[in-house]
Amino acid sequence: MTSNNLVYLIALPLFSSGFLMMLGRRADKWGHIFATLISASAFGIGAFEFLQMLARPSESRAVTQKLFSWISVGTFQVDASLLLDQLSISFVLLITGVGTLIHIYSIAYMSHDLDRRRFFAFLNFFIAAMLLLVLGDSYLNLYVGWEGVGLASYLLIGFWNQKPEYATAAKKAFIANRVGDVGLSLAIMIAFATFGTVSFAGVEEKVSGASTAALTGIGLMLLLAATGKSAQFPLQSWLGDAMAGPTPVSALIHAATMVTAGVYLITRSNFIFDNAPTAQLCVVIIGAITLMFGALIGTAKDDIKKALAASTMSQIGYMILATGLGPVGYAFAIMHLLTHGFFKAGMFLGAGSVMHGMDDEVNMRKYGGLGKLMPITAITFGLGYLAIIGVPPFAGFYSKDKIIETAFNSEGIKGLFIGGAALLGALVTAFYMTRVIILTFTGAKRWDEKAHPHESPFLMWGPMAILAIGSVASGFLLSSGNRFVSWLAPVVNSHEVEHAERFQPVVVTTMALVAVLIGVVIAIAKYRSDVPRVAPTNVNIFTKIARRDLLQDDFNESVLMRPGQALTNFLVATDERAIDGAVRTVGAVVIGSSKGIRKTQNGFVRSYALLILLGAFALLATIWVVTL
Secondary structure (H helix, E strand, O other), X not given: OEOOOHHHHHHHHHHHHHHHHHHHHHHOOOHHHHHHHHHHHXXXXXXXXXXXXXXXXXXXXXXXXXXXEEEEEOOEEEEEEEEEOHHHHHHHHHHHHHHHHHHHHHHHHXXXXXXXXXXXXXXXXXXXXXXXXXXXXXXXXXXXXXXXXXXXXXXXXXXOOOOHHHHHXXXXXXXXXXXXXXHHHHHHHHHHHHHOOOEHHHHHHHHHHOOHHHHHHHHHHHHHHHHHXXXXXXXXXXXXXXXXXXXXXXXXXXXXXXXXXXXXXXXHOHHHHOOOHHHHHHHHHHHHHHHXXXXXXXXXXXXXXXXXXXXXXXXXXXXXXXXXXXXXXXXXXXXXXXXXXXXXXXXXXXXHHHHHHOOOOOXXXXXXXXXXXXXXXXXXXXXXXXXXXXXXXXXXXXXXXHHHHHHHOOOHHHHHHHHHHHHHHHHHHHHHHHHHHHHHHOOOOOOOOOOOOOOOOHHHHXXXXXXXXXXXXXXXXXXXXXHHHHHHHHHHOHHHXXXXXXXXXXXXXXXXXXXXXXXXXXXXXXXXXXXXXXXXXXXXXXXXXXXXXXXXXXXXXXXXXXXXXXXXXXXXXXXXXXXXXXXXXXXXXXXXXXXXXXXXXXXOHHHHHHHHHHHHHHHHHHHHHXXX
């Protein structure tokens, strides 16, 4: 089936972004309202298409729209076409719905910024790029949106680029993502060489005839791309520094858009990974490493935004792990992605609300007792907290519990290892998120006298309240009656797989809740007493390492940056001394010989006559020698 509405999902925010940039200061007074209405309009179109989709049978729900023929070379054809199916509509509603709430929040949050109009233009460009990424019907169309998201994130993270450290953070994110982008480029090249097509339908149709080596190569390159965009090990170091952007950007990047792109890419490429066991195993390993990596970093962060960023890294790790667990894992990964979109966006906006009331202070050690002065922020943030740690009946309980259960039910010893990692991650998550709650909203006040904490205006807490409702109800709504697994079944074939159960669901749930309880109790025991305003320095080596992000930047600097600088210096020296030196030597020889020859050109007739005579003798001698 076809639909003529899909192009407007992308065109509206893209047009509005360019329109606001071209108008410049003339749109300062109303640009933010215009951008918000456009984002809401895109959500309205998405909701309309969703209702239309519900009215059709499950096997006929996907719709397409061909815009124009993009590449036509011999038998290779690539159309600029859009695909809206059960997977992409889930992302469309998340991107535009949460994105619109962030727009509304930003109207108040950015009210004193002179460049608010430019900020909203960048937001809409970000949304347009992300929508193109999830709506493209081929890897090449997806790649255009993929690059657009990278550019938009660079612009938003470095929005306050007058501060050098913020500009550096934007460049760091851009470079880390470019490394991942190479993986996507290579995957597209291998797919073209193997299948002769790069459309999702074409690759899926021909995947059964491809070699395991080719599929493994494509899968590993797609995984490399996902690690860059979704901040997974080993390309995760940019995520914490991305907090340099305004807080609404953090909510948009970490909840609804950029970091979810890698999960989408792997899920969309399920037909590749299901036929490439080695690549699928690597997906599981990367997810397990990252979920623990992010959780451990989160335990030592005093910056509220960086603590939430670490939790995002960990939660995306859960999703990536789930995508490596086969057909049913894809559905649970996307379900956790959707519930995470609600509670993580709500918590980031809550962090922004706290900063708004605390003169942009981000150090949680200088908070304390804010729950009494900011009750709405505390309640909405608290509901997100209960969701992320997996307390029933909140959203995260349903989605994360399913991932842990599926991990334990994997075959062989692998199931015990990855299930144990997921369970341990739940414990650590409960610890550091409880730490955030205690340091921020409970206990005695620790802020400076000049600070005057206060509740945020309605335009800020209104979106937080709506997201809090999603934090409570979305998990039950998606999981009830296995609803979401059935919804995605036509895309990821989750209805065709039955897996043996190592542990009964009630056993896994009990273990997960016990792990959460242990984490909460440890955090309460550690932080219930007075918290010093300055982080103690006499701590153990593990805390020091966690504070330095598990030495990820130290590793990159030692293994990549410094050797890279040394290689660059060597190449520059080689170019200067060898290549340029050879060129300069040739030039010097020519100049020197020219100076010598120039002396013979003295303007005297007798000198020229002598040269003619010598030339004639030389010519005659040559003829004589040759004719002997």
